[in-house]
Amino acid sequence: MAFGDRVLWDGLDLDVAPGEFLAVLGPNGSGKSTFLNVLLGLKELSGGAVEVGGQPVTSGSRRIGSIPQQKSFPEDTPLRARDLVALGIDGHRWGPRLFGRKKLNERVDTLLEKVGATRYADQPLGILSGGEQQRLRAAQALADNPDLLLCDEPLLSLDLHHQRAVSSLIHRQACDHGAAVIFVTHEINPILQNVDRVLYLAGGRFHIGTVDEVMTSDVLSDLYGSPIEVFRSKGRIVVVGIPESVEHPHGAGHTDALMAGE
């Protein structure tokens, strides 16, 4: 994958199994979001092929669910919690909802129960906390029992407690039902107990493997081309020494801060 002469990655051959939880890490600008957009069919690869469930991806596929970056809804959004989930089910259809409201409501209720959001089902969306809103997004993404669930930094700006809760929820609901999860994140610690494999993108290169294989001083030093130390402490991974800039002009310092402490 490349933009002009800037190569984001090259020769990436990745096969994600049903039920697998893949974390995608890397500094800003390393191509994590592009990676997701390719899978969503919103961007085309500059070379190579991408398939989901044995078929080429198409934009708007019902086999893929997605949870976007955590971004709060404005306070006066004219939707309740349940209305957001309902949009995930049939929001792409034309015309007003004339028939089948009862069936739709039942489906929404089941989804809300799955993510533990029944308590605030009828609350206005705008007054819910970030964690509550992300649970709704999970319900929305799970609406079609997708084969693949794509998550773009869904934990950003949540507190630690909610980070763990939301990531376990995603893991339980998706992987236990045979869906693969691709989880883009800055911060591996909240999802450490759920991750099967890690794809680390940096500086136009990448490394794939289990957490233990990828999150080591040697691998990261090699990817960034400068010495990096990875420590393990009380079940957490602390990365020290990620350079301010990795051939990308903006934001790498931010990554460093997020990786090093919680």
Place this chain on the structure above:
Amino acid sequence: MDTTDLFSTIFSFENYAELLPLVSNSIVAGALLGLVGGLVGVFVMMRDMAFAVHGIAELSFAGAAFALLIGANVVGGSIVGSILASLVLGLMGARAKDRNSIIGVMMPFGLGLGILFLALYQGRSANKFGLLTGQIVAVDDVQLGLLAVCSVVVIVGLALLWRPLTFVSVDPAVAAARGVPAGWLSAAFMVLLGLAVALSIQIVGALLVLSLLITPAAAALKVTARPVLTVVLSVSFAMVSVVGGIMLALAGRLPISPYVTTISFLIYVVCRVIAWQRMRVRHNRDAAEAAVAS
């Protein structure tokens, strides 16, 4: 002018029964506009486009003024003006920031053009003023027909777009991932919005369209988050403002717009107070629960 005079200028119910039938066209038109304004307003609020409405209104005014000058249909002129403005905005200002600067540039130009055309116009001065601040008696049967057709177009269009447009407006990232065509929806909405603005100008005037297209929806959003109720309230608020404004304007010697804007403003204030009260209750309850928990 002393106080009694002032009062009878604002309210005078002499001959009211005789006047009412004369404006029946206006009242029907007002009710239609209330319906259209209330519906469109919900999306204007969701998409954060209040400023765009204002910009479109000024170009619509220029179109109407031009039609007046050359003796063409004024409603037609304002429709052409506002659809052109909406298309320019839709094509050039996909991002909110670009959009605002384009509107800022277009708005004074439209207003200037409109004033130029009015200055050149040699006819009745009431016609001129009416385009800016609204009028009640000007709706004849032909215009009412045109208004009705355009209203139906807007209402049917919105009904078709409703769900995907809501999806793209509140949740663009997920909607895009779901394959909802954001670009087309936004362009289609701009055209409907342009139509709605052009219609509103006929009654409340270019300067005060926001009182029909923003205030009722903003008030509704203060008191509810239920989608259906939001629409019902927004439409009722808009209808009460326009129809009530026309009926009151009949009783005084003033243009219609101060009545319409005042009613819609008062509704908004009441809704804000209700929202504020509710928030206080919720806050107190949370505080009480926290106290019990600790």
